Amino acid sequence: MNSQAGKVLESIHQENFNKRKQLDRIRYTKHKKMEKFRLTQLEAAELRDRLLYEVGGKLPAEKKEQAVANYVQKANIKKNAALAIKVMYKKILDILKKDSSYFTVVLEALKLDCRAQGKCLMGATEMGQLAMEYLDDRKFEFSKLEKEIKVNMKERERTLKLARREVAYLTDSFPDLIRKEEATNLDDLYEDEDAVSKHSVHWELEEVMGICKRLQKATLVSSFDKILLRLKEQRYQTERLMMQLTLNSAKRDALIEDRKHAVMMLDTLKNVGQEKTAQYLLEKKRLLAQQEAERREENDLNKALDEKGKIIIEMKTSLQQINELLSSVGAPNVPRPFTDVPPAIQYALEEMVQPVPEVEADFDKLILTAKQKLNVLIQAVSKMEVTPEVRLNARLFYHNILARTMRDNYKDEVVAEGGLIEFEMEDPNVPSHAIIKLRSKQLVEAQVSEFDVPADAPKK
Template sequence: MLSAAKVRQHGMQDDNWVIKDKINQYRGLIKLYERDRKIHEGDLAKQKKRYSRDIRQLRKEITAKREELGVAVYGDKQFLRNAFQDHRRLQLTYMNSKADKVLESIHQENFNKRKQLDRIRYTKKKKMEKFRLAQLEAAEMRDRVIYEVGGKLPPEKKEQAVANWVQRANIKKNAALAIKVMYKKILDILKKDSSYFTVVLEALKLDCRAQGKCLMGATEMGQLAMEYLDDRKFEYNKLEREIKANMKERERTLKLARREVAYLTDSFPNLIRKEEATNLDDLYEEDDEGMSHHSLHGELEDVMAICKKLQKSCLVSTFDQILLRLKEQRYQSGRLMMALNLNIEKRDALVEDKKHAALMLDTLKNVGQERSCQYLVEKRQLQSQMDAESRAEKELSTSLDEKGKLIIEMRTSLQQINELLSCVGAPNVPRPFTDVPPGVQYALDDILQEVPQPDADFDKLISNARQKLNVLIQAVSRIEVTPQIRAEANQFYHQILARTMRENFQDDVIQEGGLIEFEMEDPNVPSRAIIKLRSKQLVDAQVSEFDVVEKK
């Protein structure tokens, strides 16, 4: 194909060509130029795309090389982020920081924590030394309390406190059950009351609606009556003004008429001619059939009298207004009759409503009296039943409390008696310390002796106590008690009693476990410590004669 330049260069031309031939030639040239331009634009677009692709590739390579350069210069931040992925605090602290600075900071933080750990270990060592010293002091104080101060054992106090707590819990439980039963009864009564009062409320609602309708009707009637009264007042005032004006006009007209009558009376003889008939009766003639007519004067007087009566009754100034006033009265009478019929109907409706209301009132009174009497009787019966049940419940709770207290006291007393007799019948065990004073030996024996678990079975406690008391009585019967031994025992008992009284006097707070305890009030009865000491002595002395082992 030839281009536009080639065609232009080697184009054919002729002087004989007309304008049309030249136009055709130029059209071909224009098409060739357009084809060349499109080809050139396509080449430019392809070249632009190729250059853009090369630029993007170069930018990617530059970015990658810069990242490699940053990693080489400042360290790998991605590695740091992966390393700090599980450590949120470190990730927030060293975000976008250099690797060497991060390492330096972490080493410094580890150094500070290591120093803090050493400081804590040193403090721990000091605290442990103080704790050991405190333990030694506590052991010494415990030994002093055990050896120098006597009293009840902690398990006994704990047992008594637990028993008291259990008893209080049972009392609270019984009280809660009683309250629950009482509230159930109250709910039943309230349900019955609600069913009764629902009927009464429905009846009252119906009555209220009927009374409301009645009041609305009465209000409407009152409003209509007031409107009618206002209309009548306005009409009467207007009529009064008109009557006054008509009276004034009538007086003025009468004056004029009287003046004319006087003038005519004076001038009447001059107006009538002499040759004319002066008798008006001659104007009426009798018919051939014999019928008579009234005279003109009589009829005129009758008509005038009737008109005057009508004028006087209608309260009008002229005879022409009589017909209008009669029409107005006829219209007003018809309207008033319609209002009267409407009011009569409303009155009948109100009378019927009144009768219905009276009937409903009588019905409600009768129903209310019957139901209220029945309700009051049932209420009194339920109240009496509730009072009886509450009294029985109080008596039962009181008896249960007394029985519980008695059982606790009996159990505690039996347990204390068994504790006092625990050394009776025990096997003879060689003493580890023989060259110590008797008081210290007794305290050591009391400490080393195992604390028995208290038993709650009454039969077992009583049988054990009976068996040990029999053994103790048999052993005592074989020992000779000299006056010196008796005096020493009494002196020892009085010392223990004085110490106990002094301790109780110094204590301001009474523990809960000591509220119920078994006390020996007889001064001739030895205390627990003396009984244990004597029992051990008897067992040691008489072990050759009898050896009683506690049955398991």
Template sequence: MLSAAKVRIHGMQDENWVIKDKINQYRGLIKLYERDRKIHEGDLAKQKKRYCRDIRQLRKDITSKREELEVAVYGDKQFLRNAFQEHRRLQLTYMNSQADKVLESIHQENFNKRKQLDRIRYTKKRKMEEFRQIQLHSAELKDRLLYEVGGKLPAEKKEQAVANYVQRANIKKNAALAIKVMYKKILDILKKDSSYFTVVLEALKLDCRAQGKCLMGATEMGQLAMEYLDDRKFEFNKLEKEVKANMKERERTLKLVRREVAFLTDSFPNLIRKEEATNLDDLYEDADAVSQHSVHWELEEVMGICKRLQKATLVSSFEKILLRLKEQRYQTERLMTQLTLNSVKRDALIEDRKHAILMLDSLKNVGQERTAEYVQNKKRLRAELGVEEREEKNITQLLDEKGRLIIEMKTSLQQINQLLSNVGVPNVIRPLTCAPSALQYALDDMLQPVPELEADFDKLLLNARQKINLLIQAVSKMEVNDDVRANARLFYHNILARFMKDNYKEEAVAEGG
């Protein structure tokens, strides 16, 4: 039996266990220990990751809480930076400063600015009072100058001259603006006409090119047809000559052959002898019995005919003469058939030529019609263009006259309003204290404003009408005698003469310049 200690240490309960069993048991235990160790290490790693994550979160929370604490204690610097984003000076001044110090500094600066604003307002009010006093003093000086000194001063004359010069400049400016507007309209119309006539010219060019291409195509077609017709005529004439020559040779050969055949047919019975002699030479041993129509002579004649036929037919042997004659007959029939076909083709070509000539004439006529139509359209467009130019010229003249008339009317109304400027103004007579000094005259001359002329035609007309009505009412209340009428008439004639004299001088200066 094993002791309890060994059983407790090794776990052995049997005495028959050997070392191998112990080793296996130890190996199993070691594997169990390793597995437990790995599981424990994995749990430790997971727990470590969880603790690290919690630590990072706690650090972030601590950082955010510290920032909140800093904002609560020292103020929000980011808010200040955003507030001072558009104010570069304040941003550079209070960069990374505490909020309470920034507020205190801003309040102090605001207080200083308010004090400065109060000083400026007080200075402005004092200056306005001084300006008002100066204006009153200036008005008094003007009244004294107006009622104490008679006639026009050099400053007033200068003022009148400057006003007239400004008035003429305004008139010229208005005339120049009117002319500029008119020329702009003319340029716009000319641009539209230019674009329209450009399109018309492009269309005419395209039409001309199309007609030219059509005429060139018709001309080329006619030339090709004529060349083709000439070629066919030449081939036909050549073929006709060859056929005629072949026909003549055939007829001559046929006549010769027929004559030879007829001769042979007539002389054939005489060629056969009644004797039974086999040797032809023995039949004619006797010289007296030999005739001119002997067999030898006929045979030689036949051989000569065959040789001539052989020479005419260009064959190598007498047996091929008949074949060559058959071939010539076949060729003759073929040539006749070809002649018939060529005649038909020639007639077709003649018809095509006639059709081409008709087409050419029609194309020429069509081109002439289109040319006449183009010429008519061109004349019509020129006439319309001339009418439009005359209308444009008339409109331009009317606009010039209208603008000139408006300018003259406006100038006359401005002059009338200038003459009636004192109508309706109350007469205030100030007491004479002392004569104005030269310094005051110079000051008035320097401070005298240039009058602003009204440019609105309706306002000028309304103002002139109102003041003329006031004058009429005032004149109706006055007692006018002959002396007053004579003085008024004389004054009117003097003004008219002076006006005509000034206009004459201006015209003379303009012509001389």
């Protein structure tokens, strides 16, 4: 029984010894790996310092990160500018819609006025055409009547010449035509029974002959037998001419009245047309001048809006860059939360991976933030004691930064983005690279010391 218990106890001790030996082996391996990790970390820090010294500025990854941040910032600025332009164009479209409705009404009014003017001109043209046709008809009738009168006058002149010729011929041959007869007492042949008086036949014959001669001379006939025919002809011609005279007088009076009415209507149409035309031309000139003034005002407004938008964008860009430069001013030194990740690795990861800064788009907030941080800087500078050595170091630091920026731009052939010079400044609240290296070294040594192999470890 005791032998079995001793065997069990011996086996337990042997198992314990094996486990401790295995634990010592693991601790030794861990110690070696920690030592190797520390050496690797120190080598990485030295390589980083050497790389920073050789490059003389930021790392390519940091440059890319800065470029990406600048691109994001520019994209946000362009987005804000696009939104501002969109709002501006919406307002312009509203104004143009109102102008379109206004000019549509004006155009409709002009169309109605044009139609009314056209109808008036067409009516005036038709009336003028009718007046001209009526005047041509009257001229044709007058010319026709004039020709008929001339023909009639020529015919009468020819007849008068023939009658004069016959009268002259009869006058010359009249003595040869007198018939000589015996004197006969004819007093008894005529007796007026009513008056119971007797007349001399010779005296009555002479009186009748005198009347006939006067009638012959007046009617221009060759014999006494044609006097009655000529008187009938003259009576007929007189009646015809009187009737024609009455008709012509009526036509003349109507033509005179029509001419007066046409002249009056022509003067009225001329005056009305000139008045309406002058009014239309004045209204047209006024509308054209108003349109030109509105067009110039619209162009000036667009130019002013464009210039204002450009100035606002430039101001926002400058303020965003100033706020980016002043981002570390007044930042509190917040302690890092405790995690399972070693602090050295956490510092290295945070240094390598930096978040893209968010760009503020509000103009008032940008101005307020920049004002507050600049006040903090001014207060900090007022509290500092600026000695000649500090001033010399600051001037040397500024020239070094300027020379580095010029060298980077010359080597990389890249134009510096933004309108401000980018520079780095040290903030006492933010740990520097040397402090971070020192802290990481201390943490590594502390962790390695925890896993050291104890001196009294059993060895087999």
